[in-house]
Amino acid sequence: MTIAVIGSNMVDLITYTNSLPKAGETLEAPDFAIGCGGKGANQAVAAAKMGGNVMMVSKVGDDLFAPNTVANLQQQGVDTRFVTTAPGTSSGVAPIFVDDQSQNRILIIKGANQQLKPADIDDAAEALKACQLIILQLEIPLETVYYAIDFARQHQINVILNPAPAVATLDIDYACKCDFFMPNETELEILTGLPVSSDEEVILAGQSLLKRGLKNLIITLGSRGSVWMSGDEIHRVDATPVQAVDTSGAGDAFIGCFAYLLVETGDVAAAMTQASAYAACSVTGRGTQRAYPDAESFQRFLN
Numbered sequence: 451m452t453i454a455v456i457g458s459n460m461v462d463l464i465t466y467t468n469s470l471p472k473a474g475e476t477l478e479a480p481d482f483a484i485g486c487g488g489k490g491a492n493q494a495v496a497a498a499k500m501g502g503n504v505m506m507v508s509k510v511g512d513d514l515f516a517p518n519t520v521a522n523l524q525q526q527g528v529d530t531r532f533v534t535t536a537p538g539t540s541s542g543v544a545p546i547f548v549d550d551q552s553q554n555r556i557l558i559i560k561g562a563n564q565q566l567k568p569a570d571i572d573d574a575a576e577a578l579k580a581c582q583l584i585i586l587q588l589e590i591p592l593e594t595v596y597y598a599i600d601f602a603r604q605h606q607i608n609v610i611l612n613p614a615p616a617v618a619t620l621d622i623d624y625a626c627k628c629d630f631f632m633p634n635e636t637e638l639e640i641l642t643g644l645p646v647s648s649d650e651e652v653i654l655a656g657q658s659l660l661k662r663g664l665k666n667l668i669i670t671l672g673s674r675g676s677v678w679m680s681g682d683e684i685h686r687v688d689a690t691p692v693q694a695v696d697t698s699g700a701g702d703a704f705i706g707c708f709a710y711l712l713v714e715t716g717d718v719a720a721a722m723t724q725a726s727a728y729a730a731c732s733v734t735g736r737g738t739q740r741a742y743p744d745a746e747s748f749q750r751f752l753n
């Protein structure tokens with residue numbers, strides 16, 4: 451294995467409706483779909499679809515969603531030996547309500563993801579030690595994230611930390627132990643308490659984190675692209691212009707593709723350019739994982 455994602459998986463339960471029921475009311479909705487999601491799983495699938503050798507350390511619930519989640523990861527080429535069941539819990543689920551203006555209302559029930567503990571990292575230790583890169587997000591307990599960072603440091607494994615969803619209490623000292631810290635602009639705003647509405651403000655907020663000892667900060671800015679800051683260096687990458695249909699999971703597509711290329715080439719700037727195109731391609735389709743291209747369709751998109 452070369453890449454390990456220690457993180458979440460979720461089942462998206464998507465109801466398409468323009469009206470939500472009031473208390474005590476029952477309404478009929480026109481359409482429904484199930485999708486595989488969760489930031490950890492999305493990033494693992496994006497890296498695997500690009501051709502990466504990817505394993506996941508994750509928890510599924512004791513329910514009918516679990517076999518589907520595992521089968522989906524396997525179908526996308528992700529090693530699921532360390533995707534285990536948390537007895538007596540539900541899987542992580544996200545009931546999502548989408549109206550005809552494409553507005554989303556999302557509830558997150560973390561379920562089994564909250565049961566991913568440091569002991570699960572110990573159980574996967576031998577396989578993890580063989581990896582070159584560990585990717586982490588914040589949909590699992592913080593203590594597990596911190597434990598994984600210390601484990602990686604101890605075994606000289608590179609770490610990407612994607613601080614999503616934003617947790618204001620994240621210990622920045624842990625972020626500093628990571629090789630890459632990758633928030634989007636909203637997460638940067640919450641972590642720093644600084645405004646991020648212009649490029650200048652984003653850079654200032656980024657610098658406030660770098661001053662605390664971050665090595666590499668990559669901020670994704672939606673259709674405004676992304677920026678890599680390290681020491682005094684600032685490298686800007688424009689977004690690839692596309693007709694966006696559904697931008698959910700764009701950040702995960704970016705991180706998964708970036709991670710794969712980082713391991714393959716070590717060229718950060720080139721990996722960002724490609725990840726930016728990969729994420730742009732992903733927003734031209736509906737859904738998250740299902741909209742991520744494999745290496746072949748990504749080549750067609752680039753040509």
Ligand code: ADP
Nearest residue numbers: 634670671672673675689694700701726729730
């Ligand atoms: P998140 O999904 O975490 O909110 P962003 O919205 O910042 O992440 O998107 C991640 C990356 O995806 C951006 O840096 C950009 O490269 C690409 N991207 C996002 N939205 C668009 C868009 N509308 N057009 C082209 N690229 C996009």
